[in-house]
Amino acid sequence: MSGEADMSQSRRSQGPMLNFTKMHGLGNDFMVVDAISQPFRLRPEMIRELADRNFGIGFDQLLVVEPPGLPDVDFRYRIFNSDGSEVEQCGNGARCFARFVRDQRLTNKKVIRVQTAKGVIELRVGRAGMVTVDMGVPELNPPAIPFAADRRKDVYTVELGGDTVELSAVSMGNPHGVLLVDDVDTAPVGEYGPRLENHPRFPARANIGFLQIVDRTHVRLRVFERGSGETMACGSGACAAVVAGCLRGLLDNRVDVELKGGRLVIEWQGEGAPVMMEGPTASVFEGQLRLPADQPPRRRKSTRHSDAKSGTNRQNNRHRQPATSRP
Numbered sequence: 001m002s003g004e005a006d007m008s009q010s011r012r013s014q015g016p017m018l019n020f021t022k023m024h025g026l027g028n029d030f031m032v033v034d035a036i037s038q039p040f041r042l043r044p045e046m047i048r049e050l051a052d053r054n055f056g057i058g059f060d061q062l063l064v065v066e067p068p069g070l071p072d073v074d075f076r077y078r079i080f081n082s083d084g085s086e087v088e089q090c091g092n093g094a095r096c097f098a099r100f101v102r103d104q105r106l107t108n109k110k111v112i113r114v115q116t117a118k119g120v121i122e123l124r125v126g127r128a129g130m131v132t133v134d135m136g137v138p139e140l141n142p143p144a145i146p147f148a149a150d151r152r153k154d155v156y157t158v159e160l161g162g163d164t165v166e167l168s169a170v171s172m173g174n175p176h177g178v179l180l181v182d183d184v185d186t187a188p189v190g191e192y193g194p195r196l197e198n199h200p201r202f203p204a205r206a207n208i209g210f211l212q213i214v215d216r217t218h219v220r221l222r223v224f225e226r227g228s229g230e231t232m233a234c235g236s237g238a239c240a241a242v243v244a245g246c247l248r249g250l251l252d253n254r255v256d257v258e259l260k261g262g263r264l265v266i267e268w269q270g271e272g273a274p275v276m277m278e279g280p281t282a283s284v285f286e287g288q289l290r291l292p293a294d295q296p297p298r299r300r301k302s303t304r305h306s307d308a309k310s311g312t313n314r315q316n317n318r319h320r321q322p323a324t325s326r327p
């Protein structure tokens with residue numbers, strides 16, 4: 001399927017056409033743009049407009065394919081939430097990224113190394129749209145998550161108005177808080193999600209997972225995502241949830257994670273080991289978009305993107321905390 005959208009308010013302000021592909025990983029949906037073959041630069045307010053499911057294309061995240069910034073990687077992978085904030089990681093998006101660069105003939109590799117704002121991850125393309133991602137080693141030290149705590153614990157107690165909640169804090173490159181619940185169907189996702197996403201103990205905000213342990217190899221999970229709200233699935237959230245369950249001694253090393261949109265398989269051999277995620281990808285349609293003329297052409301020289309106000313230095317530095325821009 002293909003479609004054409006016109007975001008320029010009038011014919012006078014006609015800007016360049018932009019090709020994009022609409023994809024999803026278990027219903028966590030993306031607008032994916034090849035910024036290698038076409039000039040591309042969007043301001044946060046434009047991303048918010050495009051993300052709108054009534055007035056725009058509609059997506060949870062915008063994924064951007066850029067040329068590599070390091071010698072031993074194939075592409076740079078940039079991620080923007082629907083609120084326009086640039087972030088460090090998107091697991092479902094990483095699987096779709098791998099499928100996209102092959103579908104678009106940007107590579108014929110089956111093992112693809114991509115540079116994110118928080119380091120390099122490896123994508124391995126399987127059969128029938130399945131992709132396995134090495135999501136890297138989870139970060140558990142509070143300052144690196146970031147999470148405000150005087151020392152590292154497996155479970156923290158957080159004041160929430162008159163209540164207190166217990167949660168684990170994990171970074172998969174992006175920050176996550178994970179709460180145990182008896183039943184995800186009745187979990188207070190809408191009430192606790194936004195309050196914990198913006199809790200002062202998460203200075204860069206956080207994705208909030210509600211985890212139901214079915215047994216040691218099967219969990220159910222809902223995630224209220226930073227900058228996007230509850231999604232049908234969250235890949236990095238599934239990884240963080242399995243890490244949290246393992247730290248509590250409740251899960252084995254290989255776990256089926258059942259999300260609203262479907263199932264991911266997550267493996268973690270324990271502290272110091274990377275988290276491996278396997279799941280499906282889907283490509284829904286190709287589209288063309290006419291941008292407003294005031295979208296400035298992409299600066300090819302700069303190595304530092306200030307347009308997304310991400311505060312993320314383009315040089316890849318694992319230890320730098322990229323600030324996410326608040327809309």
Ligand SMILES: N[C@H](CCC[C@H](N)C(=O)O)C(=O)O
Pocket residue numbers: 028060061079081087088089090091092093174175207225226227228231233234235236237
């Ligand atoms: N909302 C996330 C980014 C997208 C993560 C999610 N879609 C995934 O599959 O990991 C954040 O602000 O860190």
